Amino acid sequence: MMVARSAKAPDGQNYTIVAQLPGPRMRPPIEVTDLIVRLLAILLTAGLVCYGLARHLTSPVSRLQTAVRDLSAGNLATRVGSAFKTRTDEFADLGRDFDLMAERIEGLVGIQRQLLRDISHELRSPLARLNVALELARKCSGADAGAALDRIELESERMNELIEQLLRLAQLANHVDGGEQAALEPVQLEDLVKKVAADADFEAVSQNRAVRVVEATECVTTGSTELLRSAIENIVRNAVRYTGEETQVEISLDRASGEDRPYAHIVVRDHGPGVPEEALEELFRPFYRVGHARDRQSGGTGLGLAIAERIIRLHGGTLTASNAREGGLQVEVHLPLEEGR
Numbered sequence: 001m002m003v004a005r006s007a008k009a010p011d012g013q014n015y016t017i018v019a020q021l022p023g024p025r026m027r028p029p030i031e032v033t034d035l036i037v038r039l040l041a042i043l044l045t046a047g048l049v050c051y052g053l054a055r056h057l058t059s060p061v062s063r064l065q066t067a068v069r070d071l072s073a074g075n076l077a078t079r080v081g082s083a084f085k086t087r088t089d090e091f092a093d094l095g096r097d098f099d100l101m102a103e104r105i106e107g108l109v110g111i112q113r114q115l116l117r118d119i120s121h122e123l124r125s126p127l128a129r130l131n132v133a134l135e136l137a138r139k140c141s142g143a144d145a146g147a148a149l150d151r152i153e154l155e156s157e158r159m160n161e162l163i164e165q166l167l168r169l170a171q172l173a174n175h176v177d178g179g180e181q182a183a184l185e186p187v188q189l190e191d192l193v194k195k196v197a198a199d200a201d202f203e204a205v206s207q208n209r210a211v212r213v214v215e216a217t218e219c220v221t222t223g224s225t226e227l228l229r230s231a232i233e234n235i236v237r238n239a240v241r242y243t244g245e246e247t248q249v250e251i252s253l254d255r256a257s258g259e260d261r262p263y264a265h266i267v268v269r270d271h272g273p274g275v276p277e278e279a280l281e282e283l284f285r286p287f288y289r290v291g292h293a294r295d296r297q298s299g300g301t302g303l304g305l306a307i308a309e310r311i312i313r314l315h316g317g318t319l320t321a322s323n324a325r326e327g328g329l330q331v332e333v334h335l336p337l338e339e340g341r
């Protein structure tokens, strides 16, 4: 391109200035493959950056989520501190707050348990002295006092039993919280369930009720036979107490496959009134009894299922309760089995 312009010099001479301008520079056309490569490079870089960012944001959230689940499952020693040590953002603050909260809950629960344990221990000695005094009173008093003294003896036996149960519960809770395992011996669940059922049936017959094993598969777990027997016995005794007259308590034992290993699945089902839905979760709380059980003074203290739940948890299993569709309570035990047994 050329441009020209005329101009007049001071001496009157006319000039024409002509200049040649460079034309527009032509870019070479971009190849399609080149374009695709560039696009892919941009996508890859953006993808990697986004992935890194997403991981950076979500990994503390999922760590916190696991910790909250652990805590609510009863593992009060859960902390996230070490996982957040390298961070300085809001997640680190949240992690610190979580640890503080967990520490406080653990402390409070610890104090409550210690108190329960101490009270139970302290009650033992006066109770022992009471029994000695009772025997003396029997010797010194006349026949008229017999009935009253018998009553005192009965109540003191009940109190003794309650204290034993409380101490047992506290001991089990300690083992569970300490992440301890029950004594390791092979436990033949099939035999155990059948024996418990036979004993319970023997007692139930006199109350016009029955206990039946409807299914029993051979299952071997490791743990303490004595503890597992007492847990299952407790569940079956409850079922016998609540099942309707002329009905039977049904017990089944079969194998189920869990995520990582096989499980023994024990179901104890009765034909009684069941439990209100809102009370199902509460059954495993110490001293919890459903309204009607409190009213009619059934004699239970509400510790049986709490103890059973801790025993099953000590064996790495779970205990749950639900109302059967046709009525009655259904208590389910899941116990991990040894691979291939």
Ligand SMILES: Nc1ncnc2c1ncn2[C@@H]1O[C@H](COP(=O)(O)OP(=O)(O)OP(=O)(O)O)[C@@H](O)[C@H]1O
Binding pocket: 234, 238, 239, 240, 242, 243, 270, 272, 273, 274, 275, 283, 288, 289, 290, 291, 293, 299, 300, 301, 302, 303, 304, 305, 306, 329
């Ligand atoms: N099969 C059942 N049907 C209906 N209610 C039940 C059944 N099993 C348990 N419950 C309710 O759950 C409560 C708690 O049971 P748990 O075994 O812990 O205590 P308990 O039987 O009252 O006393 P303990 O077992 O300490 O002698 C019972 O008081 C009762 O209200």
Ligand SMILES: [Mg+2]
Binding pocket: 234, 237, 238, 300, 304, 305
């Ligand atoms: Mg009970």
